Amino acid sequence: MKAQQPLLETRGLKKYYPIKGGFLKRTKNHVKAVQNISLKVYKGETLGIVGESGCGKSTFGRTILGLEDLTDGSILFRGEHIEHLSDRKLKKYKRDMQMIFQNPFASLNPRQRIGSALDEILVIHMKQSKAERDQSVKNLLLEVGLKEEHYHRYPHELSGGQRQRVGIARAIALNPSLIVCDEAVSALDVSVQAQVIKLLKELQVAHDLTYIFISHDLGVVRHLCDRVLVMYLGSMVELGTSDQIYNNALHPYTGSLLSAIPRPVPGRKKERIKLQGDLPSASNYPSGCPFHTRCPIAQEHCKMRVPEWREVEPGHFVACHEV
Amino acid sequence: MISLVARRILQLILLLLGISFIVFMSMYIAPGDPATVIAGPTASASDLEAIRTNLGLDKPVLEQYFNYLGGILHGDFGYSYQTGQTVTDAILTRFPNTLKLAIASMIVATIIGIVAGIISAIKQNSWIDVTSTTIALFGVSIPNFWLGAMLILIFSVNLQWFPVGGLNESIFSISGIKQLILPAITLGTASAALIARMSRSSMLEIIQSDYIRTAKAKGVKQKSLIWVHALRNAMIPVITVIGINFGSLLGGTIITEQVFAINGIGRLMIDAIASRDFPIVQGTVLLVAAIFVTVNLIVDIIYALIDPRISYD
Amino acid sequence: MQDNAALNWKKPKAKKKEKMLIQTIKRLLKNKLAVLGLVIIVLQVILAVFAPVLVNYSPYEQNLSETQLGIGSPEHLLGTDNYGRDIWSRLVYGTRISLIVGISSVGLGLIGGLTLGLLSGYYRKLDGVIMRIVDLLFAFPGILLAMLIIAILGTSIVNVAIAISIWSIPGCARIVRGSVLSIKKQEYILAMKSIGASNSRIILKHILPNCLAPIIVFATMRMATTILSTSALSFLGLGAQPPTPEWGAMIADGQDFMWTAPHMSIVPGIAIMLVVFAFNVVGDGLRDALDPNMNLDV
């Protein structure tokens, strides 16, 4: 697996949002939403990205899909640089990279019927006749477990799970190789979530899909992902196979995350690693290790130096001085 | 906040430049000649020529425009073609009246509009709601002159409560306030109707919001729920409407000023347009534009005051 | 076989679509006020279309010996005006012009306002420029604008519609911009971007339909102002030229007779109010009926 060329690779990806202010609206400061992310995603795998809310997971996802202009760094898709392509050239790659959004309701136009929402993608990308498109849409609906009758429904006439299935259908419509799932199951309740997870797995096999799976639900990530990236304040904190992460978490942040997951087993209360305070705001980015302000094992030098990104064991990377 | 004001002033200057140019050009393009109006139908061709030379209208337009701008830089907005009064004087004597009228009618409109809108939102679909909506709809479709004349007929001529016209007494006197009431109602009715509709829909949305439910869960009483918790949020969109409306009110005082014999900017402008008194037209348009922008700036500041999420720095 | 499938596929669709349209209409018809409004509008349209059949007198026919007859005169139901013309005939014929001017100038204003509003809301770079233009339009006196239009385009009823429509543009643009700004943040817009939809498609197919609700309210409220504005413009000689019957002008003409023959201005005044009322309630109803989220089960 590692030998092959990565499907997607990011090198030193940065995304800053300007904070404007003052007379003439000059940029005063930046929100460092994504800091220096270098990552390889291989064909057929599912890469999980976890982290607290606001740590830049979605921004990362949007940036690699070209929905945001990046600040610095490069994105390679199948070995080609795509970060500075014009919209028209990007269109070709857009077919190959799709996204499933968190909120199944907000990600569908409330005034557009399901059928026409799916049809529209085909109109944009495929030169097909109406009949052919109808057939494709029908197949798509069936493939994600919906029925023909849903073709004419409005989003509000579907249940949450069904809506998310539409979102998935939209993502796979063009037969992409990479799908970014941004909190794709977070808004669903467990029983529906299980259905959608199953569907994602089936589709992965059927279409040889690669997923980047963004979530803050560590249970779901555990269940779905081959490798997991842990992010904190826009930076990479730890990366490894899911076994490495879940069984042998090295970074104190990963540890505290894992300890906070409520287990569905009554009476078994694990000792939590409690973090002090809230996430510092991305605009007043801490010096040194971004985690030092809340780290239970922080030392003086953590405030000064940014920790290196080290490979501790094969495929297991971590950024921490104390490991 | 200071930087907001500074930026707006910069924008205002650019806007005024743009407007003055367009006004200048439109006066030039529009048919009608100030000299003919001044001289009247009797004038001979040479009379007209003399008047034109006298007013500087014989020069090329652009030269006229730049002369005008040059004058403005020295605080000289020119002289009325008709009366020879300086534009500044002409405007300053009338502006207080228009301002009084516009502010009074805005107050009338705001109070009536908001109260009516909120009551109909609380009693949604009740007869009060239907009545107030219907009145609001009629309010926007009553021509101003008609309403004004009716008010005069009923309240001035028949009941003799208010004087028919004029607006020259101090607003701090009873007679001054009496003079203001009918025109304010006339001018404010349409705005009141609009504000009522806006407040109603905005209020309806707010009272379904989560935080109102939270307040209820705290045991907050109905009255303070509406007038304390919901009002401030409901006002945010309404204030924009009030701001925009205030701008158009200033432009819309013409008919009210005519009907109530009020010596104001609206009448000055319309008379000036009718007599092609370009400097006065320019002056009044610039003034209205400046006020419009200022009012919108104030609206933005009020925004920031009632909605802490907005900050301008 | 594929053809067959496609055919089967299409059939229920056509049926279903029809049903949706009917459903919207049904939803609208459930709203009593909206039905009342519809009835008024339909009546007005009937009046406009069948004007010649519905009147006994030409709207232009003067009878200087029977001027200012009051309402309920045996020969003239709504009385006569100061030239002895039958007010009912003038009202009926006036429907044509006033409705056309009202609807077309609100329509034109919407086109202008929507364009500016959509562009400035969607493209941040255009926002500053367009909003300054809008400020300019707001601050520029309407009468002067109308004079410009006469100077450039000449006087005609079409130009009236144009002049009045320009007055609606800035308000409309602001409202649209506001909605666009909030709709733009919705996830489904991002979703459309992620599948590579062009900006024009996003604006026209996804943003526009979702910002219609406030526009409907604006447009219906605007009808009144518009019809009344024609009378303000007749002062400039812009507008329907006499003796054309037009409601705004009829009200303005009746102004001097408000004390002696009030029906001359009240009758067209009520006609305008009815139109405004009708369009408003239908607009409100339509907004609700078109909203797919409203659970107005039929």
Place this chain on the structure above:
Amino acid sequence: GNKSSKEISKEKKQEITYASTSDAAGLSPIDTNDSISSNVTMQVYETLFIQDPETMEIKPLLAESYDNPDENTWTIKLREGIKFHDGTPFNAEAVKYTFDQLKDPDRAAPRASLLEPVDSIEVKDEYIVELKTKKPYGPMLAALSHTNAAIVSPTADKEDDINKDPVGTGPFVFEEWEEGDHITLRRNEDYWRDSADLETVTFKIVPEMSTAISMLETGEVQFIDNLPSDLLPRIESLNDVKVQKSEGTRVSFLGFNMEEEPFTDLKFRQAVAYGIDQEAYVNQLNGLGIMNESLIGPKVFGYKEGAEDVAYPFDKEKAKQIIEENGYKGKKITLLAANRDNYKKMAEIVQSQLTDIGLDVKIETMEWATFLDTARKGNFEMTFLGWANSTADGSELLYPNLHSDTIDASNYTRYSNPEFDKLVEESRNNVDQDERLEKLNEANIMAIKDAPWIVMEHGTVSAAYSKSVDGLLISPNGQWSLYNVSRK
């Protein structure tokens, strides 16, 4: 007889408020030309001569007498012992100064034409002034009695702006002008005749006539004039209000563009003339208009009874016949009408009447300034115009409106007829009033027959005032003096 009325009106405050539809343009007779301004200047300034409001006879006012040593010389003897409000003595110097200013091209006085024929003004003596003309100038006395020929205080004019702060010799002294709102005058206690009864006179600006009427009803104003015919029934229904109407000098007419087809054809003009029923129109004016088809109206010098008989009276059948015989049936014509006065009313009625005789007439209305521009350039087919003849002299009507010299200026219909021109010139360049009358009558008849205009009405002057107002008299040119007015 103002002394006696003063006794009677002891208890009533001697004040009057007049509602004016618009503001004065200025308060200097030299620099203004509009009737609103002259309403005020009439009370503050005085002219050398004055027209009797009833008889229209011209009498000396500031002048004591005049003499014509020859046709081109006017020697005027002035009244002695009169002072301007600022104390400057009234004398021949003041008259010369005023007239020189009026004629000065640099001052661009709008009514410079009044003294245009005057060549020089000389001071012969402290109280004798001599005007010399190039050609004999018949309407000289009328011109000198024109309000814009009123005499101003030279000191005030040199030192101050009399347009803002007027100084004359009249019965009222200027007190205050709040532009756009009101003008206040006070009684001149040192007036050279008996002082006026009224202590204070206010000109209040009330643009809307119906508002002015309401104010008359509530007593906020006591006096309005120029009553619009449509509102007359309402005014007449008011208690405690008197309405005065009398014949005036104003004429309103339908003018043809004499340079445009088909108006070049006398037949066509005749047909239109036959087709118009002025009586039907005048009947709509509630008595505020007089039907007479003579161009020079009965109240204007130059009118001789019977002149109207040569006009083409209303005869629908005849009109139709001419239209049909000459192939004008269905002819498309645009009727231009300014949005002012009664022009729209005329337009609606005339349009209907001309439609009846087989023409296809469209009305085009315009706002005044645009109209003036358009009409002046001759961009019209036919239009309505009016002429308020403040000097009430027929040559002051015929010369500016129909003489070929004034084409491109005030001769909007572009009528050009050398024979007619000659008659008008003869009436102007003659100081023998009887001969002038003859010439004017001849010219009038010629123009009526030629029909460049169809007279719609001769105006009336009208006013409505509170019954407490006494002694108000409106002269046929619409002007009035408050000198003899009192409240009782």
Place this chain on the structure above:
Amino acid sequence: MEGLLQVKNLEVQFKTGKKRLKAVRDISFSVKRGETLCIVGESGSGKSITSLSILGLLPTNGEITKGSIRLSKQELVGLPEKEFQKIRGNEISMIFQEPMTALNPTFTIGFQLREPLMIHRKLSEETANKECISLLKRVGIPDPAKKLKQFPHELSGGMLQRVMIAIALACEPNLLLADEPTTALDVTIQAQILDLIDDLKKQMGMGVVFVTHDMGVVAEIADQVMVIYAGEIAEIGDVDSIFNNPQHPYTKGLLGAVPNVDEKEHELNIIPGSMPNLDDQISGCRFHPRCPYAMDVCRKKSPPAFRVSDGRQSKCWLQEVNVNESATTIT
């Protein structure tokens, strides 16, 4: 432990158009002092509506059509609004799901926190402020005096939720309703909030009704669990037996659908289909279309609530088969 809240045979209906929809059907439960009852169930199953009915805050088109709700001895159904205002925020408090939208954006934290104190405890503004500071300290907010002057948007979600809790606890209520108070928060903050509620419950001896659909959360905090499905109680009982020995097929399905963090190869159990709409006509058991064990009787007759053991009920015909004669129907 004494009985605090008694809900009996609660039924809630909504008016939409001409139809009436039953959102809550015949629900009964009780909560004692110091006890936490968790209501779990799919989205739309009626969890929020149940808790809102207790507080008398149903949406305007909703109404309680049957049943009784008693707080201590007081009947809440049909209580006049004026009386209810005295109870809300005082004896019963509620924490809502979205802290961001549940606080008024235009008022300071201080204002919103002061209010219940001033309304119910009639404190002066000054004393209320002091009280607020100690409340905020109690919910673990650093620098409380400064926070009082801040506006909701200036605080993070976790902070806001703590403020919400402080508001709810201001008058030391006997009963705390928490409607998904942690769903919008991420795990680390969720853990803090859960601990906080638990601590406070112990300190004050409140009864807590906790609405959630997260089984992990339930396991952590519940004493009693009520599983509801499509407006009906599927199963109710103490937390251990519900998790360790679920009786109702729906409860089993729900538990099986939770991914296990500790075991990668854990097979997710899928409940096929989706919850019926409120207006769907379903004969028999409302769960039967999705139930793997559905029998004939399930399609025909709606099951009664079978007693499984003390305080433990399951609304499923399987009970009759399993426990046959020992099962007692409770209505």
